[in-house]
Every structure is written in structure tokens, then in C-alpha cells.
Amino acid sequence: MLNSFMLTGRRALVTGGGGGIGRALSSALYDMGADVLIVGRSQSADEAAAEIGTPERPVQSLQADLNDRQALAAVFEQAVSKLGGLDILVNCHGVVHSQESLTYPIELWDETLENNLNSVFLLCQLAGRVMVPQGSGKIINIASMLSFSGGLRAPAYAAAKGGVAQMTKALANEWSSKGVNVNAIAPGYVKTQLNRHIWTDPVRTEQIMARLPAGRWGDPDDLKGTVVFLASAASDYVHGAIIPVDGGWLSR
Numbered sequence: 001m002l003n004s005f006m007l008t009g010r011r012a013l014v015t016g017g018g019g020g021i022g023r024a025l026s027s028a029l030y031d032m033g034a035d036v037l038i039v040g041r042s043q044s045a046d047e048a049a050a051e052i053g054t055p056e057r058p059v060q061s062l063q064a065d066l067n068d069r070q071a072l073a074a075v076f077e078q079a080v081s082k083l084g085g086l087d088i089l090v091n092c093h094g095v096v097h098s099q100e101s102l103t104y105p106i107e108l109w110d111e112t113l114e115n116n117l118n119s120v121f122l123l124c125q126l127a128g129r130v131m132v133p134q135g136s137g138k139i140i141n142i143a144s145m146l147s148f149s150g151g152l153r154a155p156a157y158a159a160a161k162g163g164v165a166q167m168t169k170a171l172a173n174e175w176s177s178k179g180v181n182v183n184a185i186a187p188g189y190v191k192t193q194l195n196r197h198i199w200t201d202p203v204r205t206e207q208i209m210a211r212l213p214a215g216r217w218g219d220p221d222d223l224k225g226t227v228v229f230l231a232s233a234a235s236d237y238v239h240g241a242i243i244p245v246d247g248g249w250l251s252r
């Protein structure tokens with residue numbers, strides 16, 4: 001049974017792998033035997049690769065701004081060529097721009113949708129073009145609690161993450177019979193740079209803690225088991241699932 005969770009020799013591309021959650025997910029895939037390549041838009045991608053990999057088994061990294069569609073296509077091609085193929089795609093890049101809806105600038109709306117939804121679709125499509133012909137592959141998108149509820153002062157993020165959940169199901173409907181699993185992880189409140197504006201706000205922190213059954217914020221490491229499951233043969237019959245890893249937030 002343990003073997004069905006192993007990822008030995010699987011080729012994995014992780015976007016946003018220099019960030020809090022992406023780094024933990026990359027490290028989990030690596031520890032289970034996958035060859036990992038991290039894409040990010042800053043030096044943190046290279047730093048994460050150096051931190052996770054060893055001289056004998058390095059982790060590769062590439063820098064690109066995934067909001068730039070040409071750069072996205074180019075870096076995807078480069079990544080697949082460096083990995084020698086593709087078995088696992090984890091879409092873990094993302095941003096939040098938090099502002100009142102009454103004055104929410106349309107430029108921020110566009111940028112957030114491009115970053116958190118459009119680029120995710122384009123990466124899934126490119127991965128699908130590799131995985132569907134080869135008859136196997138695992139695509140794991142990172143959704144959010146705001147895939148289920150509207151949240152506070154982050155309308156574009158909520159729209160994008162709602163879209164990620166729906167798109168995950170739509171792609172699963174097309175590709176599940178072709179050996180490709182498309183699923184998503186919906187993290188709860190996980191302390192990273194992305195939500196610094198929340199965990200540094202004592203009022204929001206208190207409100208969140210009051211309804212969080214687990215009684216603590218999530219740590220990026222809390223997501224490791226789910227990504228390994230979704231990337232491995234253990235999840236071969238799991239399609240279009242949006243799996244919450246949220247300390248019980250949604251059950252409350």
C-alpha cells in the first residue's frame with residue numbers, strides 16, 4: 001500500500017514553489033522521490049530549490065512572471081524539457097489584493113484574475129496537452145476557502161478561486177477518462193506572506209480563531225500529505241475533488 005504513495009522518478013512542476021505553501025509542497029513531492037522543478041517570479045524560487053535539493057538529487061528552478069502569457073508558455077516548455085517530461089503539475093502561485101469593492105480598481109481585478117485564474121487555466125491546458133496523449137498525469141490546483149465563500153474585501157481573489165474550483169471540475173470531466181487526474185486542495189488559513197495583512201490584524205485574528213475548530217492557524221507542512229496523495233497512484237480514482245485542508249473551518 002505504501003508504494004502507491006511513492007513518487008519515485010515522477011516529474012513534477014510546481015509554480016509558486018518559492019512561497020510558503022509551494023515550498024512545503026515541493027519538499028513533500030521531493031521527499032517521496034519526485035524530480036521537482038520550481039517556477040516562481042523571484043529569486044525565492046532558486047532559494048527554495050537550493051534549500052530542498054541536494055548535490056546528488058538537485059531541485060531545478062526557473063524564474064518567470066506567469067502573468068505574462070508568452071513568458072508562461074516559454075517557461076512551461078523549458079520546464080518540461082529540463083524535467084524530460086511531465087507527470088505532475090502543482091499550480092501554487094497566487095496573489096491577494098485586498099480592498100473595498102466600492103473602490104476596487106479594475107486594473108487590480110484584471111491582474112488578480114490573470115494571476116490566480118487565467119494563468120492557471122493556461123498551465124492546465126499546456127499540461128493537458130502533454131498528459132492526455134501520454135495517458136497519465138496529475139494536476140493539482142490550489143483553491144481556497146474563498147472557492148466556497150465570498151470572504152472579506154478580496155472580491156477578485158474570491159472570483160478567481162471560485163473559478164479555480166469550477167475549472168478543476170470542468171477539466172476533470174474532460175480528462176478523467178484519459179488517465180489524467182485534475183483535483184484541487186483548498187487550504188484554510190495558513191500563515192504565509194500572502195495573508196500577512198490578516199494575521200497582523202488582531203481583530204481579524206481573533207474573529208478567525210473564534211470559528212476555527214482546530215484552534216490554530218495552518219502551517220504549510222499541514223498540506224504535505226494531501227499533495228502527496230493527489231500526486232500519487234493512491235488517488236487514481238479521485239477526479240474533480242476540491243479537498244479542504246482547513247482545520248475544520250468549512251464544517252463550522
Ligand SMILES: NC(=O)c1ccc[n+]([C@@H]2O[C@H](COP(=O)([O-])OP(=O)(O)OC[C@H]3O[C@@H](n4cnc5c(N)ncnc54)[C@H](O)[C@@H]3O)[C@@H](O)[C@H]2O)c1
Nearest residue numbers: 016018019020021041065066067093094144189190192194
Ligand atoms: N496562505 C493561505 O492561507 C492560503 C489559503 C488558501 C489558498 N492559498 C493559495 O496558496 C497558494 C500559495 O500561496 P502562499 O500562501 O504560499 O503565498 P506566498 O505569497 O507565500 O507564495 C506565493 C508564491 O507565488 C509566486 N507568484 C505570485 N504571482 C506569480 C506570478 N505571476 N508568476 C510567478 N510566480 C508568482 C510568488 O512569488 C510566491 O513565491 C496561492 O495560490 C494562494 O492563493 C493560500
